[in-house]
Amino acid sequence: MDSTWAVVTGASSGLGVAFAHRLASEGANIVLAARSEDRLEQVAADLRSRHGVRTRVSPVDLSSPDGRAGFVEEVSRTPVSHLINNAGFGTLGDFAEIDPARVTQELELDVVALTELSRAVAPGMVSRGRGAIVNVASTAAFQPIPGMAVYAAAKAYVLRFSCALWDELHATGVRAIALCPGPTQTSFFANAGNSEVMGRRRTPEQVVDTAWIGLKRHRPYTVDGLGNWGLALTAGLAPVRLQTLISRGIVSR
Numbered sequence: 001m002d003s004t005w006a007v008v009t010g011a012s013s014g015l016g017v018a019f020a021h022r023l024a025s026e027g028a029n030i031v032l033a034a035r036s037e038d039r040l041e042q043v044a045a046d047l048r049s050r051h052g053v054r055t056r057v058s059p060v061d062l063s064s065p066d067g068r069a070g071f072v073e074e075v076s077r078t079p080v081s082h083l084i085n086n087a088g089f090g091t092l093g094d095f096a097e098i099d100p101a102r103v104t105q106e107l108e109l110d111v112v113a114l115t116e117l118s119r120a121v122a123p124g125m126v127s128r129g130r131g132a133i134v135n136v137a138s139t140a141a142f143q144p145i146p147g148m149a150v151y152a153a154a155k156a157y158v159l160r161f162s163c164a165l166w167d168e169l170h171a172t173g174v175r176a177i178a179l180c181p182g183p184t185q186t187s188f189f190a191n192a193g194n195s196e197v198m199g200r201r202r203t204p205e206q207v208v209d210t211a212w213i214g215l216k217r218h219r220p221y222t223v224d225g226l227g228n229w230g231l232a233l234t235a236g237l238a239p240v241r242l243q244t245l246i247s248r249g250i251v252s253r
């Protein structure tokens, strides 16, 4: 029996559940992490019954330095085949008006936890000469977004960090990729403060397909959906004033 594990953060809903099913369908044993223990147990039971894999449930608040320390330590001692750094949230609203505690939690989760977990698995993957780190960024990474300033900046970090990691790990057999979804059918926008924002949405399964193609092609980053690719490639070409004008218009619709 395979002794390695795939670690999926944010595995209690949305994209994380789709990642867990994809990995389990390929025979991976899954460590599921998020705060909602009940939902994680449900996902784990479903994975075991549908795919016959082993599961471990880790209820953890990854935005809390104390809360995540034990989990990061546990992951560093686990032979990890895939790390899916997927847990994340955003906040809609002007920076001067949003809850400062929420700003800190957003950075701790979207940036610090992702970085610490990548650091926890990278040495083991390099020594085994294989493994994959999928860091979930966003199309928000490609331009500043007034009304979602912290989220867009955090995802820009994820994109840059992952692309550098891709290069550093290139020759070792280990893959790293930043996945940039656009609006997707999950609880993300409801949790960010407005479920009505953004119209057409992709499915979590389509986003996971895109990640798998990107890994297969050994890309440093990938964008889900043709329209999103177009926006991502052109966003940086516009002057900053135009970028912010357009992106504010989109999030405040």
Ligand SMILES: NC(=O)c1ccc[n+]([C@@H]2O[C@H](COP(=O)([O-])OP(=O)(O)OC[C@H]3O[C@@H](n4cnc5c(N)ncnc54)[C@H](OP(=O)(O)O)[C@@H]3O)[C@@H](O)[C@H]2O)c1
Residues within 6 Å of the ligand: 009, 010, 011, 012, 013, 014, 015, 016, 033, 034, 035, 036, 037, 039, 060, 061, 062, 063, 064, 086, 087, 088, 089, 090, 109, 136, 137, 138, 139, 180, 181, 182, 183, 184, 185, 186, 187, 188, 189, 191
């Ligand atoms: N949906 C979109 O339109 C979209 C677009 C671009 C990028 N993304 C990115 O995709 C990723 C997944 O989000 P999603 O769309 O699947 O949204 P989601 O359904 O809201 O899922 C977010 C996941 O993160 C977990 N999470 C939140 N806070 C956490 C914490 N403090 N500690 C541990 N886990 C935590 C949640 O579980 P618990 O609540 O149980 O902790 C949940 O499993 C995020 O990184 C997001 O930024 C989403």
